[in-house]
Amino acid sequence: MNQESHVFQAWECQGVAFLLILQLTDLTVIERSRKGTGFDYWLGSQDSATTLPFERMARLEVSGIRRGNRGQVNTRVKQKIEQTRTSDAQGLPAYIIVVEFSRPISMISTKQNPEGTILQ
Numbered sequence: 152m153n154q155e156s157h158v159f160q161a162w163e164c165q166g167v168a169f170l171l172i173l174q175l176t177d178l179t180v181i182e183r184s185r186k187g188t189g190f191d192y193w194l195g196s197q198d199s200a201t202t203l204p205f206e207r208m209a210r211l212e213v214s215g216i217r218r219g220n221r222g223q224v225n226t227r228v229k230q231k232i233e234q235t236r237t238s239d240a241q242g243l244p245a246y247i248i249v250v251e252f253s254r255p256i257s258m259i260s261t262k263q264n265p266e267g268t269i270l271q
Contacts, residue, residue: 164215
């Protein structure tokens with residue numbers, strides 16, 4: 152895969168992940184995380200009347216696979232769950248979304264924070 156294809160795949164999978172988060176939770180993407188945090192984006196509430204604007208409420212890690220099977224998608228989800236351990240001290244839940252484009256399949260996994268807070 153050339154560099155341009157890789158960039159487009161990243162944008163495509165981020166777009167799918169953002170739409171899934173908006174559709175399936177009360178959360179929205181508020182900002183990109185710093186490099187080295189183990190996740191890609193900070194999530195906040197869609198309803199800013201109940202929280203401070205841009206309050207960080209969860210983490211989002213996104214990954215894409217151009218062509219793969221369900222086993223490869225499951226393996227990637229496990230890898231990404233492990234990757235988010237770097238930021239577990241934040242005490243916030245993490246959403247892991249892996250998008251496979253040839254079928255297409257999207258696998259969504261949630262990881263509770265250490266206190267076990269229920270996700271919205």
